[in-house]
Amino acid sequence: MNKNVVKKLFWMCFTLGLSVLTVWALLKQNESMSFAQLMELILGADKKWMIAAIISAFSYVIFEAIALCSILNSISHERSFKRGLLYSTSDVYFSAITPSATGGQPASAFFMIRDGIPGGVTSAALVLNLMMYNAAIVFLGIIAIVISPRAFFAFKLSSKIFIGLGFVGLSILSLIFLSMLRGGERIFRVIRRFLHFLHSKKVFHRLEPKLEKLEKIEKDYENCSVMIAGKRGIMIKAFFWNVIQRASQIIVPALVFIATGGDAKLSPVLFAKQCLITIGYNYVPIPGALGIADYLMIDGFSSIMSKDMAFNLDMISRGLTFYICVTLSGVITLIGYLKGRNK
Secondary structure (H helix, E strand, O other), X not given: OOHHHHHHHHHHHHXXXXXXXXXXXXXXXXXXXXXXXXXXXXXXXXHHHHHHHHHHHHHXXXXXXXXXXXXXXXXXXXXXXXXXXXXXXXXXXXXXXXXXXXXXXXXXXXXXXXXXXXXXXXXXHHHHHHHHHHHHHHHHHHHHHHHXXXXXXXXXXXXXXXXXXXXXXXXXXXXXXXXXXXXXXXXXXXHHHHHHHHHHOOOOOOOHHHHHHHXXXXXXXXXXXXXXXXXXXXXXXXXXXXXXXXXXXHOHHHHHHHHXXXXXXXXXXXXXXXXXXXXXXXXXXXXXXXXXXXXXXXXXXXXXXXXXXXXHHHHHHHHHHHHHHHHHHHHHHHHHHXXXXXX
């Protein structure tokens, strides 16, 4: 068994254990709630709003697929929605079980390259999508402040720190990805030096074939970057689909809240709070931001509802947007991998 497989298995088991621990801790804090009561609450919920929440939760994966396909189709590497869905689910699944939120990018790249998309084009497309993903979260954070200017101040100090650091971090990352897209030669210069270093340490013997392969990837990357820079429409479409993608996930707690008997008038405030919560946990170096996301959600929701209701809303919303969504993404990714391997 190679090191990559061992590493993936480790993080998968670690995430599973952390998930169980998080759910146990939440139930322990809320003594009045049990799994039986939680299921009773879900079964007694308004079906049309609960179905809307379920569709919205999985739309997160669908809209990422559309975003990736729109980028690839715009740069003359057309792929079907079915292939885009595989690129999306692999990203969602591996991002959830690794400490980095960008952990899914190599998985997406694997499937893209296996489908015949050049490595340089794959890299440029994923960098653009990741840049727009970060920009979309920041944009929705600004929208949240417009919708509910006081939403941020209702959080505890610790939550405010997470949100503030997340906002700054995401803004910096968006600028870094933009510079990577426009100045790829710097990245490839570093990679080239790293290859020379590995060769000097006798990690591998033949350096020239690797440099030639890297040169081809760099050429594809530069050509793709120039094409993207020359077509502003590509970036606008990618940004639009990423905003819709993020919004489809962020609105889930508001839909669940209405489904479980909450006042629909509070849904804009819930949406605004969830935008800020997403900024706060998005780049926490814990798989799926387990624990941190729940802490921020309970803290944010408790200011407009009872703490018991905030616990319930967190459990159901996270169940849909994280646990179920990630599990389905993992199953689709596995099926896609096995089908491709058989071919």
